[in-house]
Amino acid sequence: MVLSILRPFFLGLYHVFKRTFTVKHPYETLKPPERHRGRLMLNMDRCIGCSSCVKICPNKALNLVEFNGRKLPQYNAGRCCFCVLCVDICPVLALSMTHEVEYSVYKKEDHIYPPDRFSQPPEPVKGKIVTVKTLDKKFGVKHG
Amino acid sequence: MLGLSFVELIELFIKVLIFPGTLFSLLFSIIVIWFERKFLARMHLRIGPLHVGPFNRLGLFQPIADFLKLVQKEIITPSKANNFLYRLMPMLAAFLSALSIAFIPYALDPSGGYWVIFYTPLSLLVILVILTAKPFIMVGAGWAANNKYCTIGALRAAFQLLAYEIPIVLSLVGIVIVARSFDLAKIVEAQSSVWLIILQPIGFIVILIGMMAELLRRPFDIPLAEQEVVFGWPTEYTGVQFALVMVSEYFDLCVTASLITILFLGGWSGPAIPLLHDISPMLSGIFWFLLKMAVITVIIIMGRGVFPRLRIDQLLESGWTILIPFAIIQILITLATAQWWLPLIGG
Amino acid sequence: MKLSMGPQHPVTSHFRFILDVDGDAVLNFEWDVGYTHRGIEKIAENRIYVQNIPVVERINSYCDSIGTTLGYVEVVEELMDIQIPDRAKYLRVIAAELNRIASHLYAVSLVGISAGFETMLMWTINDRELILDLLVKLSGQRITYTYPTIGGVRWDMPDGFKEEALERLGYLEKRLEDYYRMMAWNRTFQMRFKNVGILKSSDAVGLGIVGPNLRASGVKVDVRKDEPYEVYDRFDFEVPTGKNGDSFDRASMRLKEIEQSIVILRQALKDIPNGPIKCSPKGSKVPPTAPRGEAYSRVESARGEFGYYLVSDGKSKPYRLKISTPSFRNLPALPFLCRNIPLGDIPVIFITFDYIPLDVDR
Numbered sequence: 001m002v003l004s005i006l007r008p009f010f011l012g013l014y015h016v017f018k019r020t021f022t023v024k025h026p027y028e029t030l031k032p033p034e035r036h037r038g039r040l041m042l043n044m045d046r047c048i049g050c051s052s053c054v055k056i057c058p059n060k061a062l063n064l065v066e067f068n069g070r071k072l073p074q075y076n077a078g079r080c081c082f083c084v085l086c087v088d089i090c091p092v093l094a095l096s097m098t099h100e101v102e103y104s105v106y107k108k109e110d111h112i113y114p115p116d117r118f119s120q121p122p123e124p125v126k127g128k129i130v131t132v133k134t135l136d137k138k139f140g141v142k143h144g
Numbered sequence: 145m146l147g148l149s150f151v152e153l154i155e156l157f158i159k160v161l162i163f164p165g166t167l168f169s170l171l172f173s174i175i176v177i178w179f180e181r182k183f184l185a186r187m188h189l190r191i192g193p194l195h196v197g198p199f200n201r202l203g204l205f206q207p208i209a210d211f212l213k214l215v216q217k218e219i220i221t222p223s224k225a226n227n228f229l230y231r232l233m234p235m236l237a238a239f240l241s242a243l244s245i246a247f248i249p250y251a252l253d254p255s256g257g258y259w260v261i262f263y264t265p266l267s268l269l270v271i272l273v274i275l276t277a278k279p280f281i282m283v284g285a286g287w288a289a290n291n292k293y294c295t296i297g298a299l300r301a302a303f304q305l306l307a308y309e310i311p312i313v314l315s316l317v318g319i320v321i322v323a324r325s326f327d328l329a330k331i332v333e334a335q336s337s338v339w340l341i342i343l344q345p346i347g348f349i350v351i352l353i354g355m356m357a358e359l360l361r362r363p364f365d366i367p368l369a370e371q372e373v374v375f376g377w378p379t380e381y382t383g384v385q386f387a388l389v390m391v392s393e394y395f396d397l398c399v400t401a402s403l404i405t406i407l408f409l410g411g412w413s414g415p416a417i418p419l420l421h422d423i424s425p426m427l428s429g430i431f432w433f434l435l436k437m438a439v440i441t442v443i444i445i446m447g448r449g450v451f452p453r454l455r456i457d458q459l460l461e462s463g464w465t466i467l468i469p470f471a472i473i474q475i476l477i478t479l480a481t482a483q484w485w486l487p488l489i490g491g
Numbered sequence: 492m493k494l495s496m497g498p499q500h501p502v503t504s505h506f507r508f509i510l511d512v513d514g515d516a517v518l519n520f521e522w523d524v525g526y527t528h529r530g531i532e533k534i535a536e537n538r539i540y541v542q543n544i545p546v547v548e549r550i551n552s553y554c555d556s557i558g559t560t561l562g563y564v565e566v567v568e569e570l571m572d573i574q575i576p577d578r579a580k581y582l583r584v585i586a587a588e589l590n591r592i593a594s595h596l597y598a599v600s601l602v603g604i605s606a607g608f609e610t611m612l613m614w615t616i617n618d619r620e621l622i623l624d625l626l627v628k629l630s631g632q633r634i635t636y637t638y639p640t641i642g643g644v645r646w647d648m649p650d651g652f653k654e655e656a657l658e659r660l661g662y663l664e665k666r667l668e669d670y671y672r673m674m675a676w677n678r679t680f681q682m683r684f685k686n687v688g689i690l691k692s693s694d695a696v697g698l699g700i701v702g703p704n705l706r707a708s709g710v711k712v713d714v715r716k717d718e719p720y721e722v723y724d725r726f727d728f729e730v731p732t733g734k735n736g737d738s739f740d741r742a743s744m745r746l747k748e749i750e751q752s753i754v755i756l757r758q759a760l761k762d763i764p765n766g767p768i769k770c771s772p773k774g775s776k777v778p779p780t781a782p783r784g785e786a787y788s789r790v791e792s793a794r795g796e797f798g799y800y801l802v803s804d805g806k807s808k809p810y811r812l813k814i815s816t817p818s819f820r821n822l823p824a825l826p827f828l829c830r831n832i833p834l835g836d837i838p839v840i841f842i843t844f845d846y847i848p849l850d851v852d853r
Contacts, residue, residue, distance in 0.1 A: 001678055004676055004677060004678035004681075005677075005678050005679070007672055007676070007677075008450040008451070008672065008673050008677045009446065009450050011450070011669065011672055011673055012187050012446060012449045012450040012610060012673070013187075013446070015186070015187050015188075015189060015610075016183065016186040016187050017186075018186075018189060019189075020185075020186065020189050020190055020191050021189040021190070021617040021620070022189075022190055022191045024191070024194070030624075032627075033624075033627050033628040033631070033649070034628075034649065035627070035628065035629075035630065035631035035646060035649070036627060036631050036632075037631040037632055056541070056542065057542075058538055058542035058543075058545050058546055081545050081635070082632060082635070082637075083544070083545035083635075083637045084631070084637065084645075085541060085542065085545070085637075088645070097631070132621065132624065135621070135658060135659060135661075135662040137662060137665040137666065137669075140189060141617075141621070141662075184609070187610055188609060188610055188612075188613030188614070189613060189614065189617055190613060292492060292494050293494075296494075296512070296514075296515065296834065299514065299515075300515065362607065363679055365607065366835070369607060369835065370501045370502075370607065371501055371502040371604065371605055371606070371607060371838040372502075372834055372835050372837065372838060373834070374500065374501060448609070449609070449610050450610065450673070450677075451608070451677070451679040451680075452603070452606035452607055452608035452611075452677070452679055452680050452683050453606050453607040453608075453683070453835075454679065454682065454683060455683060455833055455835040455836065456515055456833065456835060457515075457833055458682055458683075
């Protein structure tokens with residue numbers, strides 16, 4: 001009984017000296033995997049305005065608008081659920097997922113991406129990019 | 145004024161304002177809050193406070209920043225609360241907790257006597273009386289807030305604190321038998337050759353557990369249980385009132401750690417530290433006192449990291465059926481073995 | 492005294508409990524659910540079959556979405572009579588088991604916090620992050636994967652996934668030892684959780700409890716074993732059961748199931764065959780409409796048995812989709828157990844059943 005009380009005590013004390021798990025986000029960023037689904041991006045040169053993405057979207061996050069005399073999709077990031085059905089269905093591979101996840105805005109209207117903004121690539125991530133380097137039970141997980 | 149000479153007056157001011165008075169106890173609270181957060185964070189494999197203050201990754205000034213934030217906040221009184229009691233109780237809590245510090249001797253005064261704000265030969269009793277007053281504050285605050293969670297929390301606090309004062313007092317009896325005095329300073333002097341933790345290990349464990357329950361620390365923080373009664377009796381407090389409640393909690397921790405240091409770990413006794421001893425022998429004593437205090441504080445804090453909370457009936461049961469018998473056994477052992485340990489402490 | 496616990500309370504999430512308390516004793520217990528009702532069954536009638544995958548995923552979005560979507564795609568495949576390739580089946584199993592581990596780790600973390608045990612919360616959430624990392628590599632999202640699709644899975648394993656998964660599972664297996672030491676073998680934890688909320692096996696069956704909670708009561712029921720879907724019949728694993736059916740058994744059941752999931756994953760990663768991952772290279776080859784008829788499928792998600800009943804009238808949208816969710820079926824246990832107990836046991840019993848309000852309300 002004494003052991004079962006003392007064991008957690010020493011185990012806890014031992015963990016004080018382990019590596020911390022935290023990634024200090026604005027300064028360090030976990031490297032997004034290749035498939036990581038962030039904000040959608042449109043390739044304006046490829047898009048043929050077929051509207052299959054608009055039809056497949058379960059949340060009506062995409063809709064067609066007139067832009068420079070062409071019909072192009074407009075993106076509402078506030079409605080998007082990142083199911084990527086639109087990327088799968090696109091016959092000309094005009095849509096793609098970026099790794100951008102920090103696109104919070106103050107106003108609801110700012111979530112709407114007209115085709116020109118929709119086709120801009122995201123800004124590169126600031127800060128150090130880290131991954132899980134070593135998994136070691138003795139000293140904890142090392143990011144680096 | 146007060147019939148004191150100028151030098152005595154200055155000394156009193158130093159005692160009240162710097163050590164062991166206001167500045168020390170506030171500094172202790174700040175350091176302990178910071179240490180608790182950082183230490184538990186490391187145990188959780190987190191970093192803890194990070195940005196505030198000097199030195200990267202330390203977050204030293206986080207408690208101060210939190211305090212400033214709390215001071216700025218609006219004080220909200222629930223509409224059906226008893227206004228007078230509701231506002232009085234946090235102040236009373238902080239005041240009473242701070243009051244105990246006045247009776248604790250922290251070192252030998254080089255000019256004779258002890259380094260204590262108010263010397264009384266009955267200091268142990270006075271501190272016990274102040275400890276006993278705590279449940280009334282909690283019940284008062286919990287009742288005044290007129291919130292069901294507060295009421296349940298306050299009643300739990302009353303049960304718990306009353307139940308755990310008895311084993312504490314009982315195991316103090318053993319100490320008083322040894323030291324033949326209620327004077328904390330005399331108790332320290334009785335331990336000049338051997339610490340009481342060696343003579344009375346059971347009493348030490350009983351007092352440590354009892355004090356953790358009195359302080360409402362983790363395995364025993366049932367009155368504050370977040371998952372059951374939101375935050376217990378201080379649920380409704382906001383802003384500076386909440387800050388007062390928190391500060392009173394850490395003042396209590398300061399008092400408890402000092403008390404255990406004095407009762408079991410020989411207070412300020414210890415080998416002289418060369419550099420400090422040259423300046424003043426008192427500083428060496430204070431160093432040892434603070435070091436022992438720190439060890440006790442770490443043990444008390446660690447409970448939060450490694451134990452889940454108990455239930456109130458389990459707590460009361462273990463209080464009445466385990467701790468009290470053990471405390472009595474300790475007294476009996478102390479009496480029965482008097483002939484062996486009396487020469488050890490020079491009695 | 493009537494005490495209204497929730498929906499804004501540290502432990503009850505989106506439930507509301509109405510308790511009659513006398514001091515610290517709970518005399519009567521009633522629950523009030525429905526704060527997260529979204530009408531997913533109705534929404535599903537207005538979406539085509541493929542669009543419904545991300546919709547039904549939201550039933551159980553933050554814990555076990557593979558288990559949820561798997562049931563849906565299976566019922567549609569049964570109705571459309573689609574045979575999916577072997578590799579897709581293995582990939583589904585891998586994703587489902589990874590997600591089960593993540594979900595159970597989350598459940599264990601909540602078990603810890605239900606008694607104010609923050610260390611357990613942080614440790615398990617940290618290690619869950621490693622598993623979620625794997626799932627991001629596989630599917631691209633942390634919690635709402637949309638990974639199984641009608642006729643297979645959507646993506647193949649990326650390069651180096653197998654090695655990384657095995658490494659992380661090995662690490663997790665070692666960490667489980669720490670969990671046992673810190674939690675299950677901790678005397679204080681046992682004091683708090685043992686003999687609390689005892690659900691006898693006869694009562695559990697009578698109340699219709701499913702999943703790990705039923706197995707904790709000693710009833711050996713697991714859809715993966717009893718009625719194997721995908722390729723579960725090819726793996727050699729055990730169905731752990733508890734003895735007493737108390738909160739301690741329910742809590743440690745999750746740890747035992749994580750061990751079994753690791754066993755399954757090791758076999759699946761070893762045996763996975765090569766081949767296509769969809770029944771046709773483009774998802775569009777799957778027929779857009781289902782024939783007239785009805786189908787039922789059940790899967791074992793992390794919380795228990797998910798049942799999907801689909802009725803089609805031959806159009807591109809389902810006529811009716813009835814979903815039976817595990818948390819809702821576990822709900823009758825709460826009023827049964829939460830009468831004449833101390834108030835401190837309410838969070839313990841509630842959390843060890845691993846409810847998720849999204850799942851109860853749909």
